[in-house]
Amino acid sequence: MIMFDSIEELLTHIQSVQLDVIELSGDSLLKMSAFMEENSLEIDENISTALQYQDIITQQLTATNEAIESMKKSMAVFTHAYKNDEGLAAESMVKLQEKLSDTLAEARDKKSRFSGKNAPEQADEEIEFF
Template sequence: MEKNSETILLCVLEILEHIKCVENNVLELSKKSMLNINSFIAESNIEINESIVESLQYQDIITQQLSATIDAIESIDKSIKIYLHNLRQDSDIFSDSLEKLQKRLNQSLQNAKDKKNAFSGGAFNEDNEESVEFF
């Protein structure tokens, strides 16, 4: 049981690391995109209308959402590594450690959901007749 758990969790860590790497790459592309768009607007002396402002704000929301998921991945990664360390050190604490891992994972999930809600600015609430609220 312990060896299977360790193998599965090591695989999960690899998957999380891959996802984090992809998200970091997307963040970098997003940053470059925003710089290019801002340069184009400045060089072209384009008047910025409400639609452009809203699009730029959505881009900022995307960046914040990706950052929040990276934070969640790092938290989960840390929790799993602690669990694996405990699993390797003392098999007697297996069940207690598993419960602690579950609590930490649930907390990471809740934190990620809270950040999603906080960073969305109401962008995903299609029922809301009002405009999107930005910070």
């Protein structure tokens, strides 16, 4: 399962890059907001939206990182089964495919859920009082 080892390494690298992007994008916007607050600059809708986009970016990348983590676990289970009993390989491959499909479905759901008003169906969302 050398191929899976390579994929696992690549996925780990992607996770690492995504975590760096979360940190850098947050840091850059915090620097901007600190400058605005220090200089008593008034916030307008565009700046407010930009600051909130960072939250959406973080949630989206965190969700994909969770999906990657789930993929890695499913691959590890498959590799373990394959190494211990090659006869189980075919069955394990089916289970792996199912797990990956579930992971993809969950990741797509989170992409939609965490988009806020950027999702077309939520663009006109107003504040709702109960």
